[in-house]
Amino acid sequence: MVVRNCREVKVRELRFLGVWEGPSDFVELTLENPGWEGYRPGQFAMLRPKHWGLELSWGRPFSISRADEESVTFFFQVVGRGTERLTRLLPGDEVIVWGPLGNGFSAPEETPTLLLAGGMGIAPFRGYIERHPTPEFLRLVFAHRAGIDSYPYQMMKDKVRAEAIHEKTPDDLPTIIERIEAEVAGAHGGLVLACGPLPFLKTIQQAAKLHQVRAELSLERSMACGVGACLGCVCKDGQDKHVQVCARGPVFKADDVHL
Amino acid sequence: MVVRNCREVKVRELRFLGVWEGPSDFVELTLENPGWEGYRPGQFAMLRPKHWGLELSWGRPFSISRADEESVTFFFQVVGRGTERLTRLLPGDEVIVWGPLGNGFSAPEETPTLLLAGGMGIAPFRGYIERHPTPEFLRLVFAHRAGIDSYPYQMMKDKVRAEAIHEKTPDDLPTIIERIEAEVAGAHGGLVLACGPLPFLKTIQQAAKLHQVRAELSLERSMACGVGACLGCVCKDGQDKHVQVCARGPVFKADDVHL
Amino acid sequence: MDLRVEFAGLVLKNPIITASGTFGFGLEFMNFGDLKRLGGIVVKGLSLKPREGNPMPRIVETPCGMLNAIGIQNPGVEAFVRDKLPLLPWRETAIIANLYACSAQEFGDLTGVLAGEEGVAALEVNVSCPNVQSGGAAFGQDPAQITKVTEEVKKRAVGKPVIVKLSPNVTDIALCARAAEAGGADAVSLINTLLGMAVDIRTRKPRLANVVGGLSGPAIKPVALRCVHQVCRAVKIPVIGIGGIVSAEDALEFILVGASAVQVGTANFIRPDMAFRMVDDLPRTMLKARAQTIAELKGSLELP
Amino acid sequence: MDLRVEFAGLVLKNPIITASGTFGFGLEFMNFGDLKRLGGIVVKGLSLKPREGNPMPRIVETPCGMLNAIGIQNPGVEAFVRDKLPLLPWRETAIIANLYACSAQEFGDLTGVLAGEEGVAALEVNVSCPNVQSGGAAFGQDPAQITKVTEEVKKRAVGKPVIVKLSPNVTDIALCARAAEAGGADAVSLINTLLGMAVDIRTRKPRLANVVGGLSGPAIKPVALRCVHQVCRAVKIPVIGIGGIVSAEDALEFILVGASAVQVGTANFIRPDMAFRMVDDLPRTMLKARAQTIAELKGSLELP
Numbered sequence A, B: 001m002v003v004r005n006c007r008e009v010k011v012r013e014l015r016f017l018g019v020w021e022g023p024s025d026f027v028e029l030t031l032e033n034p035g036w037e038g039y040r041p042g043q044f045a046m047l048r049p050k051h052w053g054l055e056l057s058w059g060r061p062f063s064i065s066r067a068d069e070e071s072v073t074f075f076f077q078v079v080g081r082g083t084e085r086l087t088r089l090l091p092g093d094e095v096i097v098w099g100p101l102g103n104g105f106s107a108p109e110e111t112p113t114l115l116l117a118g119g120m121g122i123a124p125f126r127g128y129i130e131r132h133p134t135p136e137f138l139r140l141v142f143a144h145r146a147g148i149d150s151y152p153y154q155m156m157k158d159k160v161r162a163e164a165i166h167e168k169t170p171d172d173l174p175t176i177i178e179r180i181e182a183e184v185a186g187a188h189g190g191l192v193l194a195c196g197p198l199p200f201l202k203t204i205q206q207a208a209k210l211h212q213v214r215a216e217l218s219l220e221r222s223m224a225c226g227v228g229a230c231l232g233c234v235c236k237d238g239q240d241k242h243v244q245v246c247a248r249g250p251v252f253k254a255d256d257v258h259l
Numbered sequence C, D: 001m002d003l004r005v006e007f008a009g010l011v012l013k014n015p016i017i018t019a020s021g022t023f024g025f026g027l028e029f030m031n032f033g034d035l036k037r038l039g040g041i042v043v044k045g046l047s048l049k050p051r052e053g054n055p056m057p058r059i060v061e062t063p064c065g066m067l068n069a070i071g072i073q074n075p076g077v078e079a080f081v082r083d084k085l086p087l088l089p090w091r092e093t094a095i096i097a098n099l100y101a102c103s104a105q106e107f108g109d110l111t112g113v114l115a116g117e118e119g120v121a122a123l124e125v126n127v128s129c130p131n132v133q134s135g136g137a138a139f140g141q142d143p144a145q146i147t148k149v150t151e152e153v154k155k156r157a158v159g160k161p162v163i164v165k166l167s168p169n170v171t172d173i174a175l176c177a178r179a180a181e182a183g184g185a186d187a188v189s190l191i192n193t194l195l196g197m198a199v200d201i202r203t204r205k206p207r208l209a210n211v212v213g214g215l216s217g218p219a220i221k222p223v224a225l226r227c228v229h230q231v232c233r234a235v236k237i238p239v240i241g242i243g244g245i246v247s248a249e250d251a252l253e254f255i256l257v258g259a260s261a262v263q264v265g266t267a268n269f270i271r272p273d274m275a276f277r278m279v280d281d282l283p284r285t286m287l288k289a290r291a292q293t294i295a296e297l298k299g300s301l302e303l304p
Ligand SMILES: Cc1cc2nc3c(=O)[nH]c(=O)nc-3n(C[C@H](O)[C@H](O)[C@H](O)COP(=O)(O)OP(=O)(O)OC[C@H]3O[C@@H](n4cnc5c(N)ncnc54)[C@H](O)[C@@H]3O)c2cc1C
Pocket: A044, A060, A061, A062, A063, A064, A075, A076, A077, A078, A079, A080, A081, A082, A083, A084, A120, A123, A124, A219, A220, A221, A222, A223, A250
């Protein structure tokens, strides 16, 4: 497992630089530079606007989508009260941010690596592709429901081989599952990295096991602290022990986690 | 006591048309027309932005500063969580508004009427002056702490005789109290209308009693319902009975209320 | 869709009832919606004699809630019957009288005044009195007293349904519910407010003149839901859920754990048409729970 | 300004202590502030044997609060003493062990393991375990059991201060505090969480695998403040205030009603440097209360 660089982890109050809103409820949020150039894609941060008040007790976890010397970007979908309120940020508003948290995806050089993204699971792969030492070894397969323009897919496709699979209706699902399974099987000898909804991850975990493919899965859980303290976000690891997704994940080896 | 026109009282969701922010924390809030042309100055409304969520349990009461066929305007100072959040309204946001509530000030024709405003107590008098049938009988005396440009004073001075008294330091207070007492004494035979902080109202009540001047005072209380139902906002009337400030006030005859 | 609910001899057109003390005598809300559309209205607590209530300040806003120490200010039961009841649409909407007294005897006398009133659909007995400074525990904190008061009211209710309103400020609310059931209650309603307090460090004084007051609002919803869950499993009589309900979804949560109907309190202060809006929202919210009737939803919580 | 507080044989540099279960073993927060600046740290609940805790989901956000049913997942007291305690700045900051057990015997054994540890400043006894032998009610809901457990811990604590942590889920928390005092407790801390519940109308299931859980956060502050007020008037031993404290002002409110110190729980999730910020904010907040020392503020509430 990748160990995070603890010295970087701090709470900061970052100014909001501007929102780009895509169609419907998909939002890219850019904050001033937190100094995370050394983050590992797959790591996340907890976000909480300073003016939130007390109704929502927790920050909200989001994958770091990309970070450079200028700024850090998150990419999220509006699904509830917290994400809705995030879209009401005004330029200059400060957001309390702690991170980078958890571990990230492995990024071995010159290793054929299949990136499987389901919906918002595409977020961490944007930075992954940008930072990978040998991006020509990467291939992205992106399963999505909303229109492709809702996601930062095109700019990723410009950099690596990429294919998108559109789930237009629930009837498409069986074909998509088959396709994902085939992709995992075909990745034998390489590495599979996956981020997306739970059923998507389960399909990949089973296929990886069946075809003996090395895979890493990024999990989601409701999180209160984000730093391993509250024990609210646990899953079971390979030894059937409860481990914190925020601190021991969110990226797990596929054979070391119960979904 | 003026009885309100009940048929007008409704809950509405009014779009926010724009904020004018004066120096520091004095804000004028303009909402689309609620159809309150028939309101009585001194009446108030309860305001609550639709997106407020649940942290604040109550709406916030504000005097109707002015209303016409176009819009309604409130004038307030940022003093706590609710007023602070009101300043975060974005154009087009909807505000839940119920009103006009309570009774208003008397507005007898051709009666010398002294308007005594303390600080934010100036708010209702703006509409009062605009609507008065015989404004040449009005005189405004305005005691204030913040700079005069924080208040809509100048535009009122353009319409009626008006004087402002600036309380620059607490040392000015005794002089101001004396002045107010003298003004009330001088209003004998006419009518005094007052709105402002509690000590200000107390001074006026005592002077009115002493000099036997007809006076009406607008009271403030924390309010939950604004419609007389919760019994949270009571004061004692002349018979020492608890009466709701929201429904039986906020404007009381000076000799029919305990401060 | 069928929103009707029937329990304790009452037939309500929907399960949304406004809670005592938060909806005045109903009349204050006539500008904001048609009272006939509500399932029921519980009026402000009534005592035998008029009461002036507690001194000011009586209310404080707290995070997602509020404290109140009104002290049951009310014009007395006779003024209610004479001045308010005739103006209420009692043929269409259940008007429930909320009874406040400080002895079993007084409760009985109050019941005597109301039992003959055609316009009163049911009696809700407030045994919690959290606002009133008393040396020891309130009635509602002593199961034996609950049984006694319930019997007394029941005896004089002449067949009118008797609902006992339970306090959450107890070790075992299920025990209190059983005590009401044992006394002959036709239903229980819960929860009344949680005992709370607020202070001001600037003045170094309590924020309520009464020092302590009752906590209500969304803040207490999890406690209320737990109490209703426990009580529904402890008694056979119907249960009315109260506490922090601010949406149709909240209402259905209480029905899911077993409530027959709900009462809406502090939410009436969020906006005065809230209860009417909740009635409007019920059908589409029931769709989220894949339910066509309130009856099928009631108590259908799946436990692990 | 003097932020120091002394009580129950403890000397803390300030009254801000982090609450059990919300600050891990302290080590998780080393990136966010200097642990030495805290008055104290109460570590996650410890049991004799390691515990896996409850199944997921374990936490739910509620209005101005949260529910948790972690189930005291912990590596066991021995792992704590071996792996965590040596890494903590126990010479500078009071490290308080939180003890969780389900019988008086087990509490005694736990105490035995910790009593000899120099790094442990005090023991906090969590009596919220359901007492299986007495029908499911928690130890903490039965004054006699509280006395018994306190005596057992006190007997084996070899002079280490014993703090009994009280549950608010009782009719009379002052009685529980007196029971702890009678058992020899050096202090009481309160409140632990309120029992609550949340359900999902879409799945028709409870939102916690454990069905019920503990409510914490600003939502419960008024209840906590009332409990501390009642307990401070009922016992002579020092009281530590807990419940919904999210600012230095909140902390001073508890001290005003009589607490000797406070614990900060759910607020640590608002931002992980919250406890450190509260220490920073104390001096300017004391100015608002016109106080130069914590001691002069303590219990200085003016009652009507
Ligand atoms: C490590 C990590 C990284 C994440 N990265 C991203 C990202 O890059 N982009 C993105 O859009 N989302 C991401 N998520 C999910 C994101 O945290 C949730 O969508 C967000 O917290 C919802 O907040 P809300 O207040 O809007 O919703 P709430 O009102 O809290 O809940 C709305 C709905 O979302 C569900 N939900 C709430 N929290 C979570 C959660 N943590 N995970 C899954 N479902 C949840 C609830 O059950 C409910 O159905 C990530 C989650 C984790 C744990």
